[in-house]
Structure formats: structure tokens, C-alpha cells
Amino acid sequence: MVSLISLLVFHSLFINRLCHATDTITYNKFLREGETIVSDGGTYALGFFSPGISKLSYIGIWYNKIPEKTVVWVANRNNPMKDSSMGVLKINEDGNLAIFNGNEADPVWSTKVSVPMSDNTSSTLIYKLLNTGNLVLRDENKEDILWQSFDYPTNTRLPGMKLGWNLKSGLNWSLTSWKSRDGPSTGDFTYNFDPTGAPEFFIKKGLRKLWRSGPWNGLAKTLHSSTYYYTFVNNPDEISIIANSYNTSVLSRFYLDELGIARRLNWIEDTQTWSNIWSAPDDTTDTITQDKFLRDGDGIVSNGGNFALGFFSPGNSQKRYIGIWFNKVSLRTVVWVANRDNPINNSSSGVFKINHSGNLAIFDGNSSNPVRSTNISISITEKTNSSTMFYKLLDSGNLVLFDGNKGDFLWQSFHYPTDTQLPGMKLGLSLKSGLNWSLTSWKSPDDPSTGEFSYSLTRMEAPEMVLKRRHKRFGEQDHGMGKHGMVSPTCRAVTSSITVL
Numbered sequence: 001m002v003s004l005i006s007l008l009v010f011h012s013l014f015i016n017r018l019c020h021a022t023d024t025i026t027y028n029k030f031l032r033e034g035e036t037i038v039s040d041g042g043t044y045a046l047g048f049f050s051p052g053i054s055k056l057s058y059i060g061i062w063y064n065k066i067p068e069k070t071v072v073w074v075a076n077r078n079n080p081m082k083d084s085s086m087g088v089l090k091i092n093e094d095g096n097l098a099i100f101n102g103n104e105a106d107p108v109w110s111t112k113v114s115v116p117m118s119d120n121t122s123s124t125l126i127y128k129l130l131n132t133g134n135l136v137l138r139d140e141n142k143e144d145i146l147w148q149s150f151d152y153p154t155n156t157r158l159p160g161m162k163l164g165w166n167l168k169s170g171l172n173w174s175l176t177s178w179k180s181r182d183g184p185s186t187g188d189f190t191y192n193f194d195p196t197g198a199p200e201f202f203i204k205k206g207l208r209k210l211w212r213s214g215p216w217n218g219l220a221k222t223l224h225s226s227t228y229y230y231t232f233v234n235n236p237d238e239i240s241i242i243a244n245s246y247n248t249s250v251l252s253r254f255y256l257d258e259l260g261i262a263r264r265l266n267w268i269e270d271t272q273t274w275s276n277i278w279s280a281p282d283d284t285t286d287t288i289t290q291d292k293f294l295r296d297g298d299g300i301v302s303n304g305g306n307f308a309l310g311f312f313s314p315g316n317s318q319k320r321y322i323g324i325w326f327n328k329v330s331l332r333t334v335v336w337v338a339n340r341d342n343p344i345n346n347s348s349s350g351v352f353k354i355n356h357s358g359n360l361a362i363f364d365g366n367s368s369n370p371v372r373s374t375n376i377s378i379s380i381t382e383k384t385n386s387s388t389m390f391y392k393l394l395d396s397g398n399l400v401l402f403d404g405n406k407g408d409f410l411w412q413s414f415h416y417p418t419d420t421q422l423p424g425m426k427l428g429l430s431l432k433s434g435l436n437w438s439l440t441s442w443k444s445p446d447d448p449s450t451g452e453f454s455y456s457l458t459r460m461e462a463p464e465m466v467l468k469r470r471h472k473r474f475g476e477q478d479h480g481m482g483k484h485g486m487v488s489p490t491c492r493a494v495t496s497s498i499t500v501l
Contacts, residue, residue, distance in 0.1 A: 025097065025127040030090030033057070038064055041131035043251070044072075048084050052182030057084030059099055059109070060184075061133055061149070063251060067272060072133055072156040072253060073149050074184045075099065076109035095125050097137065097147075111137065113147040133158045154184065156255040157243070159228070163201070164193040164240025173240060175256040189260035195239040199232075203260055203280070210260060211281045228252075259292060288360065288391040293353030296320060301327055304395035307335075311350055315446035319343035320350055322362055322372075323448075324397055324413070335397055335420040336413055338362060339372035340448045358389050360401065360411075374401065376411050397422045418448065427465070428457045 023040050025031065036047035045064040048057050049071065059075040076099055081087050086102035095115030098107035115125065115137075124140040137147040150161045155177050157163060162173045177187035190204050198215030231242040245252050251267035261281065265274040286303050288294065299310030308327040311320050312334065322338040344350045344364050351363045361370035389410070393399050401411040414425045419441050421427060426437045438456030442448045454468045466473055 023129045025089070025091065027091045027123055027125060030088055032089075033084045033087055037129050039129045039131040039133070043131050044129055044133045046129050046135060048087055048089075050084065051184055054182040056080035056082060057087055058184060059087075059089055061129070061135065063267075066251070066267065070253070070274075071184070072154075072158060072255075073135075074154045075149075077154055077178075077184045078186055079108045080185075081108060091125060091127065095137075097127050111147050113137065115146055132160050134160070154178075155187075155257070156253055158254075159243060159245040159248070159252060162233075162238075162240040162242050163191075164233070164238060165195055166238045166240075168237045175262075177256045177260060178258045180258050187258055189256055189258075191256045191262050193239075193241060195234075199239065199241075203256070203262055205260060211262075213280070259295075259298075286393045288352070288354065290354050290389070293351055295352075296350045300393050302393045302395040302397070306395045307393060307397045309393050309399065311344075311352075314442075314448055317343075317446045319345060321448060322350075322352055324393070324399065334448070335418075335422060336399075337418050337448045338413075340418055340442075341450055342371045343449075344371060354389065354391065358401075358410075360391050374411050376401075396424050398424070418442075419451075427455075428463075429459060 023037055025037060031037065031047060033048045036045045038045045042064055044061055046059070046061045049060050049062065049069065050057050051071065058077065058080055060071045061073040062069050062071045079099075081099070081101050083101070087108075088100045088102075090098065090100070092098045092107065092110070096111045096113060098110040101108050125137065126140055127135060127137050129135050132150075135149040136145045138145050150158075151166075151171055151173065153161060153163075153173060153175055155175055157175060163175070164173050165171070166173070172192065174190055174192035176191075177189040179185045179187045188205050189210075191201065192204070193199060193201055200215050201213035202209050203211040228243045228245055231244070233240045233242065243254070252265070254262070254264045256262050261279055263276055264278040265276050267273075268275050286300055288300060294300070294310065296311045299308050301308045305327055307324055309322070309324045312323050312325070312332065313320055314334065321340065321343055323334045324336040325332050325334045339362050342362075344362070351365075353361065353363070355361045355370065355373070359370075359374045359376060361373040364371050389401060389403055391399060391401050396414075399413040400409050403410055414422075415430075415435055415437065417425060417427075417437060417439055419439055421439060427439070428437050429435070430437070436456065438454055440455075441451035441453035443451040452469050454471075456466060456468070457463055458466050
């Protein structure tokens with residue numbers, strides 16, 4: 001008899017554990033680390049998670065059927081838990097959903113909604129994860145929604161979610177970027193709907209407007225209307241725009257990334273990847289500004305599309321470099337390398353950005369010291385500061401630093417060639433600055449570091465181009481140089497005089 005009772009108790013506990021896979025949290029049911037609830041259609045899941053390499057723990061909603069965890073909403077983005085094993089998500093005495101850290105009396109996070117309570121209300125309150133990705137609070141005996149996560153978006157808008165203003169409650173339905181890929185706390189960028197005048201969307205950093213959609217005219221000209229249909233609501237209670245998907249079987253999300261880029265992506269089942277179908281500001285522009293930096297996988301493209309700049313690994317190398325290459329050639333052909341002698345070993349940690357002094361610098365992870373920098377002396381004044389400077393990749397393949405107030409070149413990659421001379425690039429000597437515009441070979445096809453061969457203009461009575469190996473004359477040439485000291489027939493530009501700046 002005792003054995004039978006024990007078996008029944010075990011069976012009851014086992015069944016109760018399985019119930020955690022339902023879509024609902026009730027007053028008598030709570031979630032701990034490792035447990036989730038899943039929407040009725042299986043599209044979304046809710047539970048504890050730690051983003052990237054972070055050890056902090058959050059409650060979030062993510063796509064349930066995608067192998068790479070893609071989080072679309074975070075409850076406690078600014079109040080993480082350091083020890084997820086102690087975390088509990090449950091309905092507290094006042095009907096609010098709350099996250100508790102161990103036995104602490106005060107919650108880490110709560111829905112903070114005023115719930116009309118009666119003697120029986122607490123037992124009929126439920127939090128339900130819908131197959132839209134919306135977590136809603138309602139009374140089982142009523143249809144009214146008392147609270148919903150769609151009213152408190154983080155960095156992602158899902159189909160059916162509003163962006164705009166609730167004029168009755170004062171809620172601002174807007175997106176705010178994550179602080180970093182591994183940190184969902186409130187970031188620097190916002191994407192919101194401004195209803196004043198002609199309504200339009202803005203991306204801002206603080207109060208500074210970085211991008212505007214243009215006035216709403218009933219058509220979403222910047223978005224793909226063949227995939228989505230839009231509802232514009234303007235009444236005494238709210239002013240908002242709702243984007244809905246024509247095909248609910250296609251997973252789609254719109255999010256504001258940590259760099260301030262708004263992106264709309266669709267999940268491609270065949271390739272098991274997200275496909276970027278729209279972004280703003282266009283992240284394939286030719287410019288790097290103070291507010292935009294590049295991570296591994298990002299890049300810029302010259303205005304005419306001839307050249308691209310980004311991170312790359314040559315040949316079989318695992319090391320990462322910043323380089324410029326021909327954009328329209330299928331075989332990547334690199335023409336300039338920024339950090340040829342200072343590679344990055346971790347492909348996920350590289351950052352290319354303008355630092356506080358206005359220099360373009362490559363950083364490895366969270367290190368405060370750059371791996372490589374343009375290292376030029378820039379006079380920072382009230383009229384010339386780092387916020388007015390930008391780096392632009394020209395269609396000649398030249399990366400240049402502009403002063404936005406003057407239009408002058410303060411620095412250019414053409415003054416620091418590696419192994420390739422492009423049309424318009426000088427080879428010679430600057431007698432004013434001491435710069436030696438010369439070519440130096442790669443060490444090997446897999447290693448762009450400084451090699452043995454150089455191709456330079458000599459200062460003699462009759463200046464000539466000389467090919468050297470380890471500073472020893474190897475032969476006179478009238479061509480550019482390949483990676484092994486061989487002449488490259490594509491680089492045939494000879495300077496017959498020393499240029500003085």
C-alpha cells in the first residue's frame with residue numbers, strides 16, 4: 001500500500017512537471033530556472049535565459065522552434081539576476097506577475113498593474129503566452145486583458161504590436177535598443193512614432209534624430225507592403241500604427257539593434273537563417289560616423305558599389321583584419337589592410353569605430369586600447385569635434401576622414417598603401433610630411449603582415465621605381481607588385497617625379 005501511494009505521488013509530481021510545458025502561469029504554478037511555458041501553437045516560449053556570454057539571468061520570450069535562441073521581449077532588462085538558480089517567476093498576492101530572487105520579499109521585477117481583487121479573483125487570474133508572442137493577464141472568467149507585454153516592447157516589434165501613443169494611459173509604444181549583444185538593458189537608441197504634425201517614425205540617439213521615415217501617408221513606402229498590411233489608428237484614445245503579416249506561417253520580426261539600425265527580418269526555413277529584407281538607416285552606406293561602428297559581419301560599401309570595407313580572414317587564416325576589397329568581384333580581392341601587423345584573434349570581438357579623439361580605431365573586445373588606429377593629431381575645437389567628423393569609403397577605393405564643417409581630407413588610406421596601387425594613388429615621397437608612399441608585399445597568401453618585398457620610388461637625380469627584397473635592390477620595374485615580389489599587370493601606374501606637398 002505504501003509503495004502504491006509513493007508511486008501515485010511520484011506520478012502526480014511527474015505530471016505536474018509536464019504541465020510546465022503549457023502556455024499558462026496560474027496562482028498555484030510558478031517557473032524556475034530550466035522551466036518554460038510554450039504558446040499553444042508552439043511558436044513562442046517564455047523562461048529564464050542568459051544572452052551571449054553574459055552570466056546574468058533574465059525572463060524573456062523567444063522563438064521556440066528556431067535553433068538559435070532569438071529573444072523578442074525581456075521582462076527585467078534593467079534588473080537582471082546574478083544567480084538564476086534562485087529565480088522564481090510567479091503571481092504574487094496582488095495579482096501581479098513578479099520575479100523573485102530566492103527568498104527575498106521584494107520582487108526583482110513586477111508587472112505593476114492595478115488588478116481588481118475579490119475573494120476569488122486570485123485563483124482565476126492567469127498569465128497566458130499567446131501564439132503571437134504576447135504575454136497577457138486576464139481573469140479566466142472574463143475576456144478583458146488587464147495587462148499585456150505588447151504594451152511594453154523592448155527592442156522588437158512583432159506582427160500585431162502597436163507603435164505609437166496611448167493618449168488615455170500615457171503609454172509610449174516604442175522600441176529601445178539593447179545596450180550590447182550580450183546586454184538587453186536599455187540602450188542608446190530609440191525607434192518611435194511621432195504623432196505631431198504629419199505622423200512619422202524616427203530613430204534617435206537621445207534627443208538627436210538619426211533617421212526619419214517621412215510622413216505617414218497611408219502607405220508604408222519603406223516597408224514591404226506585399227508581406228505586411230498596416231492599420232493606422234487615430235482616435236481620442238490612441239494614435240498608432242499596427243503592422244500585421246499576410247502570412248502568419250512566416251516568422252517575421254522588426255527590431256532595433258544595438259547600433260541603432262532598424263531591421264525587418266524573415267526566417268528562412270530552408271537555410272535556417274534570418275533574411276534581412278529592409279533596414280534603416282541603410283547599413284550598406286559608405287560612411288562611418290561617431291554614432292555608427294562596425295562589428296564583425298558589418299561593412300560599408302562605396303557609393304558606386306566598387307569597393308567594400310569590413311572584417312576578413314585571408315585564405316586559411318583564422319585571424320581577422322579590417323580591409324578594403326573589390327565589391328563586385330566574386331573572388332574577394334583585398335587591396336588594403338588596416339591592421340596588417342596587428343590582427344584580431346577572436347572573430348566575434350572586433351569593433352571598428354571613431355574614438356573620442358576622432359581617430360578611426362580597431363578594438364578587440366572590451367579593451368580600452370585599440371589594436372590599430374589612424375593615429376593622427378586632430379585639433380578638437382568647438383567647431384571641429386569628433387561628432388562632425390566621418391570616414392567615407394570613396395568609389396576610388398580610398399578611405400578618407402572628412403571634417404564635416406570644412407569638407408577637408410584630414411587622413412586617407414591612399415597615403416598608407418599596403419601591397420596594391422589603385423588608380424589615383426601616389427607612389428613617391430612627401431618631402432613635407434616624410435611619408436613614403438610605397439608598396440610592401442604580404443608575407444604569404446594567408447598572411448597580410450609586412451613581407452620581404454617593397455616597391456618604391458628612389459630619390460636620385462633620375463628618380464626610378466625600384467623593387468627590393470629585404471632592402472636590397474631586386475630589380476627595376478615599371479609596374480606594381482604582387483604578394484611574392486612578382487609584377488602585377490593590373491597595377492601599371494608609374495610616377496616620373498617626386499611629389500612635394
